[in-house]
Amino acid sequence: MIVWVCTDMEGLAGIDQWDQCYDPDDNSPAYRYGLEQLTAEVNAVVAGCFDAGVTEMRVLDGHGRNGNKGFILEKLDPRVRRVWFTQMNPLRLEGLDDSVHAVAMIGQHAMAGTLHGFIDHTQSPKELCRYLINGQEQGEMGQIALYAGSLGVPLVYVSGDEALCDEARRLFPHVRATPTKKGTGWDTCALYPPDQVRTQIRQDVAAALRHVDRAWVWRPHPPIEVTVEWAWSGRADPIAGVPGVKRLNARTVSWMIADPRDVFTWPSESWNPPR
Ligand SMILES: [Zn+2]
Numbered sequence: 001m002i003v004w005v006c007t008d009m010e011g012l013a014g015i016d017q018w019d020q021c022y023d024p025d026d027n028s029p030a031y032r033y034g035l036e037q038l039t040a041e042v043n044a045v046v047a048g049c050f051d052a053g054v055t056e057m058r059v060l061d062g063h064g065r066n067g068n069k070g071f072i073l074e075k076l077d078p079r080v081r082r083v084w085f086t087q088m089n090p091l092r093l094e095g096l097d098d099s100v101h102a103v104a105m106i107g108q109h110a111m112a113g114t115l116h117g118f119i120d121h122t123q124s125p126k127e128l129c130r131y132l133i134n135g136q137e138q139g140e141m142g143q144i145a146l147y148a149g150s151l152g153v154p155l156v157y158v159s160g161d162e163a164l165c166d167e168a169r170r171l172f173p174h175v176r177a178t179p180t181k182k183g184t185g186w187d188t189c190a191l192y193p194p195d196q197v198r199t200q201i202r203q204d205v206a207a208a209l210r211h212v213d214r215a216w217v218w219r220p221h222p223p224i225e226v227t228v229e230w231a232w233s234g235r236a237d238p239i240a241g242v243p244g245v246k247r248l249n250a251r252t253v254s255w256m257i258a259d260p261r262d263v264f265t266w267p268s269e270s271w272n273p274p275r
Contacts, residue, residue, distance in 0.1 A: 001054045001212070004083070004100045005045060005154070006062040006093075006144055007070070010109035010119040012037045013180040013197035018119065018187045022065050035142050037194070038063075038107060039072045041159070044198035046077040048205035058083045058095035062140075063107075077165030091264040102212045104150045104205055106161035110167050110183075111139025116147060117163035120185035129251070130229040133263070134220055138171065143263045145172060146216045152261035154159075154215035157200050157208040161189060174216040176208040223274045226263065227254035242267040 011019040012034075020034035038061075046057050059080045061070040068084050083095035096103070101197050110117030112128055122131040122139045133142055141164070145155040158168050158177050165177035178201045181191045233250035241245040245255045245267050255267050258274030 001101045001209070002056040002058065002099055003049050003054050003104060004093075004096045004148075005042070005053050005057065005059045005104045005106065007038060007042060007059065008105070008107040008109060008140070008160075009034055009038055009063040009066075009070070010107065010121075011164050012041050012107035013159075013201075014040070014191065014194040015107075016118075016181065016189050016191050021063065021119070032069075035066075035070055037074075038070050039075045040194075041070060041106050041201065042080065042238065043075075043077045044201045045157075045159075045205050046080055048202035049104075049209065050079065051202065052206040052209035054209065057081060058100070060084065060095070061095060062105075064111065086193070089250075092261060093147065096151065096153070098151045098153065100148070100151070100153045102142060102156045102209060103144065103153055104157040104208070105141060105144060106159045107180075108141055108164050109139075109157055110161065110163035111137060111142075114139075114163045114167065115136075115183070116183040118161045118181065118189040119187055120163065120183075127231050127235060128228060129231055130226040130227075132254075134225050135227070136171075138201070139167060141167060144173060146220070146224070146260045148261050149218035150222075151219075152219070154197060154212070154217045156212060156215050157205045159197075159204075172216075172218070176204050178204045189218075190255055191224050193242055220260075222260060223256040223258050224260055224263075225254055225256055226251065228266075239267050242269070244272075 014037035019030035023031035086092040110120040112122040114120040168177040229252040
């Protein structure tokens with residue numbers, strides 16, 4: 001059994017400050033501490049996967065600020081095979097293909113606009129207000145679920161704050177979720193004991209994988225409508241100018257995608273609308 005894991009940092013056990021995820025200095029104590037938490041949580045999910053009989057782990061560092069260098073390699077479980085964001089446009093996720101049996105996401109945050117979601121956002125904090133797939137508000141969890149689903153691969157497990165776990169229960173009730181903390185404001189939260197959370201993650205991901213043959217795959221019929229409401233109209237202008245894009249109001253644009261893996265690709269000059 002092959003499991004593909006996407007990591008992020010905002011939702012990790014042990015993370016309760018913006019600097020731990022975003023300090024621009026690679027060597028700042030806060031950011032180093034953040035990378036320690038990331039590596040520890042990867043190791044917890046890897047242990048749970050191998051408990052459940054997994055034979056191959058592919059792990060993507062999904063936190064943009066890390067530039068694919070977020071894991072502390074000497075502390076990372078050596079059974080992990082690291083994979084990457086491909087550099088081409090449209091954006092593709094290495095190692096996530098139809099040979100994978102299940103997808104897990106750890107350290108995740110709630111979608112943009114979620115009350116008491118710790119650093120809630122979708123791609124661009126403060127720039128992107130709402131993101132919808134076929135008219136339903138979604139966040140990065142939904143984007144990955146859609147991408148994986150198009151390959152016939154189910155999202156089976158997530159970890160993150162209580163707001164992210166609520167989002168999973170609401171949109172993907174078959175996904176098992178482990179809460180790591182409770183958000184109290186945009187960048188404030190109350191942590192749960194990180195070691196206990198990681199023990200729970202190990203148990204929960206193993207439990208999620210035991211029923212992987214019966215897991216639900218999100219596979220809406222293409223073409224799929226993507227709608228984005230930006231924080232201000234200037235951000236919508238260049239996208240609205242691309243042929244095939246609809247402008248719903250000053251700040252909101254929508255377009256169709258034929259391949260669900262184009263879920264991360266904003267229309268630009270080189271973009272061709274589906275026919
Ligand atoms: Zn992130």
